[in-house]
Amino acid sequence: MNIREATQADWPAIWPIFHDIVSTGDTYAYKVDTTKEQAEAIWLSAPRKTYVVEEGGAILGTYYIKTNQSGPGSHICNCGYMVSSAARGKGLATSMCEHSQTIALELGYKGMQFNFVASSNKGAISLWNKQGFKTVGRLPGAFNHPVEGYIDALVMFKWLEQPE
């Protein structure tokens, strides 16, 4: 398993993972009918960097890292992670989360924030808790879940090093 920076040439392999996850509408704050072109702008062009998890020539997972807030907030980054349905349960999300924290420090960030975690997404919340992220906010009814309706979204946060 190899985690490397994504290139434009990886997009055809990343898109099915993005589409599979986003079209269900139960985890990410993207439109369920996000087009391939819109998705490329969101996942590959807009972030500061995008990475892929590769094994035997196949793309099994992907994540992005970007600055979460500009100006006085620019020392905190934001990441998003996606794992191919065929590759779940193999620890890829954990590997990507660990990798992203290393990259974040290399890029000069001091902390990482997840802005909008569906409170129904127990797997991700548990994983991030194990990685040292704390729930620092709860947005009441802010996530319109396709099955559960208006559920809370969590804000999760981790300092990657102590404040100076």
Added chain:
Amino acid sequence: MNIREATQADWPAIWPIFHDIVSTGDTYAYKVDTTKEQAEAIWLSAPRKTYVVEEGGAILGTYYIKTNQSGPGSHICNCGYMVSSAARGKGLATSMCEHSQTIALELGYKGMQFNFVASSNKGAISLWNKQGFKTVGRLPGAFNHPVEGYIDALVMFKWLEQPE
């Protein structure tokens, strides 16, 4: 005092208010050296709508409203408010906040969220509390204040109507 939608022709009058506030780096998550062109994109072009407070032909304040998160989060809006230094203490911020909640409901939003309120910004926090906003999150050290250093940022939230 009249609150009306901003036009392109208002930008020369809005820009000094924006610049005056943002260049101090103590309230908004924009770069302190944001240029006039960047500011126009941020404040006038990117939001769903932008309003100005006008009195006797002068622009005394301005606010924007936009969708805070896409897809499953698109029922919650975000606003930002700015008052000219010459017009502070006259209740303009309160008037704009009330106006924005009416507009938000007209646009179909069900709630309003402020994502990144410097915890040092006591005036704004007090005003929003009076308007019914609750602090639903506290981001530790996420705001790099020019004098106080890394201080907490607050997430504030209000349902504009009860969840269905």
